[in-house]
Amino acid sequence: MSINISQVAQLARLELPAVDQAEFQLEIDTILDFVAQLDDADLDSVTPMLHPLDGQQRLRLDHVTETNQREALLALTQHSEDGYYLVPQVIE
């Protein structure tokens, strides 16, 4: 198995220099060849295990429990203004 590394990197929003790309390609191809051993197992009738305790999602009452921490959260970036996060212009 050989993956299209530049396409996967684009999906993951990662920019890989050409030299890294070749290295990642080789390493990931090696890992995929290794995990291909799962193809030898008969797993057709097996139920996938999504949760180690097969637990159900616990629901809570629809009550507001979080206090407003807007200032504390905005303080985590240097790029905010008037209570908003700043990003490059999106609409021309």
Place this chain on the structure above:
Amino acid sequence: MQELTIRELASHLQLGKISSVELVSDCIKTIKESNSTLNSFLSVSEERALHEAAEADRARQRGEEGPLLGIPLAHKDVICTEGIRTSCGSKMLDNFIAPYDASLVSMLKRAGAICVGKTNMDEFAMGSSNETSFYGSVANPWDNTRVPGGSSGGSAAAVAARLVPVATATDTGGSIRQPAAFCGVTGIKPTYGRVSRYGVVAFASSLDQAGVIAVNAEDAALVLEQMSGLDPLDSTSVEHSVDYTSAIERSIKGLKIGIPKQYFNAQLDTQISDCLSVALDELTAQGAQLVDIDLPNTKMSIPSYYLIASAECSSNLSRYDGVRYGHRCADPVNLDDLYTRSRSEGFGAEVKRRILLGTFALSSGYYDDYYLKAQKARRQVANDFQNAFKCVDMIAAPVTPEVAFPLGAKKNDPLAMYLSDVFTVPASLAGLPAMSIPAGFSQSLPVGLQLIAPHFQEAALFNVAHRYQLSTGWHLQKPTGARR
């Protein structure tokens, strides 16, 4: 003083033989002295810790009590601590100071414990050697040219060097047990859901579980007891009775311990195998009965684990986009450039590798072939344990196929690094509680014995580990230069 267990330290504090301020000052002094060699701490919260220690001393004078009142500890740097940087060993979070405490941090604070600092780790807990940390690798206190294991290498090295009596840690595929084994300390990964993951920075959410690394099983039990329990803030945390200490002394006579043939194979270093035989003889001398068991799907564990963990990591780490917190690239030309360059600059190679693998495994057209198949294999691995526990109470196994390897030995071979987790990953996939306890030495380096129990049977693990430690002295061995 530094030779004392947590129970003994608590007694000394209670009797006024030492103050918490003295204890905490002493810890901080030694951490600072050792860090240029070991690099086990990423931050030391001196002012805050001394303030809390003084408060603990005053509280004690007022007659207040707490199971860990005034006891110093360290948190792995993946665990959010309000006001103290939480870097996850990554450039991405080099400037991140969480605005809240993880639930387990709050619980330990309520019990009276004092955080003296945050420990080094593999970047975002992805690694088995602590070499993927942005802040440099940690040295194994037993041999500074060797790895301490990972990803909780800082926590394990700090406890082994007796810098702190206990440290928190997290385990996704062996990240508590493997470094505990490599550093000759006691580490437990409890049942999935035992300890709230709220405020524990996510790597692979269906596997991540926080636990404890300590010098001995009794200390680990005391601390884990304070961290366990249902948390409304983590919907995967579980309500189940928490009592790890009241039966810790009971006899293990008649206990059936399963020995899986798939773990005692050619991969296992013969000297480690010899150490474990002696350890198992000790358990049988105390009345335990060894039973050969079969875990036929063990070989599917590593492929299944690395697909699931990478897939979940690629999803979890998509939150790092340079907008709200964490590393942000300079002068982004557009939104896509902001995301892409912030992530490319902020993440190290191993994290990128796993994000790429996980993104591929979840991508259109490949999901069924990789992610879904891995989850089916995971079920088979878990079923093996379920079947085994019909015949035995517990399983004993090696933690690692070899002792701590030299720094750099596997850094450039990801698959070889992944394969070093072969004995710890299966219990993680099944969500089982598992523990590593010191069981001897090979090439003058510590060897760990792994004990695996059915879900929520942590008390049984602590019981066996404690009984073993009552009659052996491996957990009391400490590296040359360790202060305690």
